[in-house]
Amino acid sequence: MNGKINILGVNIDKLTLKDAEERVKSFLNSKTINTIYTPNTEIVMEARKDSELRELLNRGDLIIPDGIGLVYASKIKRKTLPERVTGFDLSMKILHIANEKKYSIFLVGGKPGVASMACENIRKEYPNINVAGYHHGYFKGTHTGYKGHEEEIQVINEINASSPDIVFVGFGAPKQEKWIDENKEKLKCKVIIGNGGTVDILAGTVKRAPEIYQRLGLEWLYRLLKDPRRIKRQIVLPLFALIVLFSKDEVVK
Structure with a gap:
């Protein structure tokens, strides 16, 4: 085990991308569902104030x-x-x-039509993947304040009818995490990951930040430049830095 680091109450796995890849492989060989969460600084700051979000993140595998x-x-x-x-x-x-081992995948998220485009591109790029199905994220469910709604039940039934090994959930945080935590026991799959805009990038409707921004860890800046309205959300970044630098409490342990 690689261990964890607690940052403002959220337990983050201490590992590399390669380590994470190996964990996923072990999940896919298991007989139980395994949840993967991908919190960034913004979400950790939100979880600091939201105990429900913090607890469900810490329940992730x-x-x-x-x-x-x-x-x-x-x-x-x-x-x-x-x-x-x-x-x-x-x-x-x-x-x-999934392409190497011929696993199946189901995509949930994005505007109507986006998940279907993402699936088409997956089929072209990864021909050995069994694309089990897809559904847009614009349905009434836990992520939109309608927990247990018939539309949510229908989506869950669609997923289970296709028997996927992997489910991508792209509602954006923290909606996707809350949806996964609420419904994970109802889903029949091995791995479920909340991965934000990944479905949009796979569909080609959104571009990832240029590599230079990625290498410098400045993807947040690229997104802010592309959409200045994000400033209201990203104002938490300097606040996070101040808390880490000057808090007398042990914010990282």
Whole structure:
């Protein structure tokens, strides 16, 4: 086991992308469902105020550090996380594993039509993957404040009827995490990952930040430049840095 680091109450797995890939392989060989969450700095800050979100994140089977701020915080407090492990990068590794082992996958999320485009692109790029099905994220369910709604039940039934090994859930955080936690016991699969905009990127409707931004851990800046309205959300980043630097409490342990 690689162990965990607790950052503002959220337990983050201390591992590399390669380690995470190996964990996924072990999950796919298990007989139980395994949940993967991909919190970044923004979500950790939200979980600091939201005990329900914090607790459900900590119930995850794999929690990766999808935020360069989390890595910097761990280094400042000398509890070093090996590297940033993004939800998108791990999702790509999952697709490679699925292609190699001929696993099946179901996609949930995005606007109507997006998941279907993503599935078409997966079929072209990964011909050995069994694309079991897809559904857009615009249905009434836990993620939209309608827990147990008949539309949510229908989506769950669609997923289970296709018997996928892997489910991608892309509602954006924290909606996807809350949906997964509420419904994981009802789903028949081995791995379920909340991976934000991955479905949109796979569909080609959203582009990932240029590689230079990725290498520098500045994807948040690229997204902010593309959409200045994100400033209201990303104002928590400097606040997080101040808490880590000046808090007398042990914020990283």
